[in-house]
Amino acid sequence: MTPSHKQRLVQGNEACVEGAITAGMRFYAGYPITPSTEIAELCSRKLPAVGGTFIQMEDEIGSIAAVLGASAAGMKAMTATSGPGFSLMQENIGYAAMAEIPCVIVNVQRQGPSTGVATAPAQGDVMQAIWGTHGDHPVVVLSPASVKEMYELTARAFNLAEQFRVPVVLLADEVIAHLRESVVLDRETLPFPIVQRKKPSVSPSQYLPFKADADGVPPMANLGDGYRSQFTGLVHDEAGFPSTRPEVVNSLIRRLHHKLEDNRQQIASFEAVHLDDAELVIVAYGSMARAAIAATRLAQERGLRLGVFRPVTLHPFPHEELVTAAARARAILVPEMNLGQLVLEVQRLTAGRCPVVGWSYVRGELPTPDLVLTQALRLLEAEEEYEDLLQLAALVRDDIVRPDWWLEQEWGA
Amino acid sequence: MMTTRAEKYLKTAKLPHIWCPGCGHGTAVNALLEAFERMGIDQDKVVIVSGIGCASRAVLYLNFDSMHTTHGRALAFATGVKLARPELKVVVLMGDGDGCAIGGNHFIHSARRDIDLTAIILNNSIYGMTGGQLSPTTPVGSSTATSPNGNLMRPFDICSLAKAAGATYVARSTTYHVAQLARYFQKAISHTGFSVVDVISQCPTTFGRRNDMADPVDMVEWERDNAIPLAKAQQLSPKELEGKIVVGEFVDGSQSNGNGRGDGPLP
Ligand code: SF4
Numbered sequence: 001m002t003p004s005h006k007q008r009l010v011q012g013n014e015a016c017v018e019g020a021i022t023a024g025m026r027f028y029a030g031y032p033i034t035p036s037t038e039i040a041e042l043c044s045r046k047l048p049a050v051g052g053t054f055i056q057m058e059d060e061i062g063s064i065a066a067v068l069g070a071s072a073a074g075m076k077a078m079t080a081t082s083g084p085g086f087s088l089m090q091e092n093i094g095y096a097a098m099a100e101i102p103c104v105i106v107n108v109q110r111q112g113p114s115t116g117v118a119t120a121p122a123q124g125d126v127m128q129a130i131w132g133t134h135g136d137h138p139v140v141v142l143s144p145a146s147v148k149e150m151y152e153l154t155a156r157a158f159n160l161a162e163q164f165r166v167p168v169v170l171l172a173d174e175v176i177a178h179l180r181e182s183v184v185l186d187r188e189t190l191p192f193p194i195v196q197r198k199k200p201s202v203s204p205s206q207y208l209p210f211k212a213d214a215d216g217v218p219p220m221a222n223l224g225d226g227y228r229s230q231f232t233g234l235v236h237d238e239a240g241f242p243s244t245r246p247e248v249v250n251s252l253i254r255r256l257h258h259k260l261e262d263n264r265q266q267i268a269s270f271e272a273v274h275l276d277d278a279e280l281v282i283v284a285y286g287s288m289a290r291a292a293i294a295a296t297r298l299a300q301e302r303g304l305r306l307g308v309f310r311p312v313t314l315h316p317f318p319h320e321e322l323v324t325a326a327a328r329a330r331a332i333l334v335p336e337m338n339l340g341q342l343v344l345e346v347q348r349l350t351a352g353r354c355p356v357v358g359w360s361y362v363r364g365e366l367p368t369p370d371l372v373l374t375q376a377l378r379l380l381e382a383e384e385e386y387e388d389l390l391q392l393a394a395l396v397r398d399d400i401v402r403p404d405w406w407l408e409q410e411w412g413a
Numbered sequence: 414m415m416t417t418r419a420e421k422y423l424k425t426a427k428l429p430h431i432w433c434p435g436c437g438h439g440t441a442v443n444a445l446l447e448a449f450e451r452m453g454i455d456q457d458k459v460v461i462v463s464g465i466g467c468a469s470r471a472v473l474y475l476n477f478d479s480m481h482t483t484h485g486r487a488l489a490f491a492t493g494v495k496l497a498r499p500e501l502k503v504v505v506l507m508g509d510g511d512g513c514a515i516g517g518n519h520f521i522h523s524a525r526r527d528i529d530l531t532a533i534i535l536n537n538s539i540y541g542m543t544g545g546q547l548s549p550t551t552p553v554g555s556s557t558a559t560s561p562n563g564n565l566m567r568p569f570d571i572c573s574l575a576k577a578a579g580a581t582y583v584a585r586s587t588t589y590h591v592a593q594l595a596r597y598f599q600k601a602i603s604h605t606g607f608s609v610v611d612v613i614s615q616c617p618t619t620f621g622r623r624n625d626m627a628d629p630v631d632m633v634e635w636e637r638d639n640a641i642p643l644a645k646a647q648q649l650s651p652k653e654l655e656g657k658i659v660v661g662e663f664v665d666g667s668q669s670n671g672n673g674r675g676d677g678p679l680p
Pocket residue numbers: 431432433435436437438467468537541542615616617618619
């Protein structure tokens with residue numbers, strides 16, 4: 001690629017802020033926490049220049065609450081945090097899902113649980129991002145793997161939040177957030193237009209704030225628009241008034257779920273690297289996907305056919321494409337910087353089409369491509385050795401709890 | 414206020430409300446509507462935000478833009494609304510547990526910021542909706558579902574708390590003193606900056622019954638008989654003030670910086 005004059009060396013967190021402002025973010029509320037703090041600092045500098053508002057709140061609960069208040073009043077709004085703060089936000093993420101208030105939450109994952117290692121990367125919040133708040137609820141979870149993607153996916157996060165009136169989690173990790181890459185970040189390079197929320201087309205007297213269109217999404221009047229909008233976290237009818245009637249409960253909970261599920265093809269996205277003829281497929285996301293993609297190059301040098309399936313949306317998941325890849329592969333390896341979270345989803349979705357094996361790397365650092373390749377080779381060996389899939393699965397479970405035992409072996413190096 | 418004058422402020426189709434007979438919250442809301450009427454407010458330019466609890470249910474019957482939010486977080490939601498649309502009047506309705514226990518952090522920080530919100534705390538010293546448990550304003554000795562032998566812990570004085578944290582209009586009245594209450598509401602809403610009205614309200618159902626005031630009239634008479642105007646209270650010793658309700662304006666609004674725009678860089 002020839003360097004363009006627009007090319008700059010940009011940090012992941014900075015690209016996130018640029019993407020948000022490009023998408024129309026004009027309100028940011030947050031609380032300092034490593035490794036996401038640069039996002040708050042940059043918003044405090046950049047938002048006033050574009051007529052936006054920044055506020056540092058008293059905690060993460062207040063931050064997400066202020067974001068929801070601002071969004072209900074018509075602003076595109078965002079907050080950013082890391083593990084401990086993300087845990088604190090969970091209740092109000094559920095409120096966003098229930099009251100259908102668009103918002104973007106950036107979680108730059110660090111090593112947990114609890115305070116963990118504040119400066120170390122991890123991927124331990126995957127299940128929390130999808131299932132963190134209580135009750136069945138819709139949420140979109142995006143996983144960026146580069147600085148460019150921090151820009152694009154943040155902008156896309158706003159589009160999805162506005163289009164479907166859902167909370168969208170940008171689930172980054174410390175490596176991607178602090179990575180610096182040479183990129184061109186401007187609106188013309190975005191592969192999609194900027195979306196605005198659907199406004200009511202009826203008069204205030206006819207407006208039912210939670211009556212959905214055919215796409216499952218109700219048009220949204222903002223506070224102050226004269227529609228007498230009413231938001232509540234209680235189960236509510238189309239008028240927004242609380243109800244405990246079983247049929248109202250049933251239809252609301254199902255509609256909230258279906259507005260994403262029925263549009264999954266439109267939302268779900270992934271990247272495929274050497275996938276078509278791969279005998280072994282690595283399913284990896286975020287910074288781990290970079291190590292996996294680098295491992296495919298090392299594998300090619302040895303004549304091995306290794307491919308990578310990288311889900312960009314962790315939820316909703318690009319289900320059909322994964323199943324197709326699984327049907328062709330000898331085995332799937334799912335390396336994660338956690339004790340095995342997305343691997344469970346991959347096992348569920350591929351439903352025994354091929355062995356799916358997790359590899360846990362929880363040392364507060366990203367593994368090298370060499371290490372990922374070593375695990376891939378180990379899995380191919382094991383897959384020959386153990387014809388019985390159940391035996392292989394047992395082996396894998398064992399290895400998940402003893403990763404160091406694996407690392408000490410010299411597998412085919 | 415006459416019912417007919419109040420009607421335009423109510424979602425009458427949603428009535429009857431869920432409050433118990435004799436509950437003080439209806440009286441307080443009526444005083445609020447009276448304040449709106451006197452101010453001639455534009456109903457499309459007022460947003461009412463509440464938390465969770467008996468007091469917070471009020472928004473569901475009010476004919477305004479509203480957010481019935483999560484328990485304790487109303488002020489933080491309202492901060493976002495106000496910063497997004499500074500031209501709107503934002504009134505926040507909370508209970509004592511909602512506003513000063515689970516929401517205590519947001520309360521003191523809203524006061525510190527002097528953000529242009531009006532916080533109305535319907536303070537009945539009890540968690541009514543969950544059946545009458547101890548709240549941060551339950552008086553020492555009072556019996557509740559979680560202090561069956563009498564409360565041992567000192568309550569918050571909401572007005573002192575608000576004043577110390579930097580609120581620039583702070584007043585207290587009761588559901589007995591409705592005319593005074595409506596006047597304080599009007600001043601609080603007109604004030605630019607963080608204003609607080611602590612409304613001593615009655616919960617006959619879960620507080621009164623456990624504390625020898627099962628009849629709502631007993632509770633309102635208790636408010637009448639124990640209220641002391643601030644000027645008079647200043648002459649009395651702490652001993653003489655025990656069990657009294659000091660009513661009046663504790664901070665009159667002149668100290669506000671008037672920007673109410675939060676502590677970040679301003680747009
Ligand atoms: S429980 Fe108490 S506060 Fe709640 S509605 Fe009944 S009387 Fe009012």
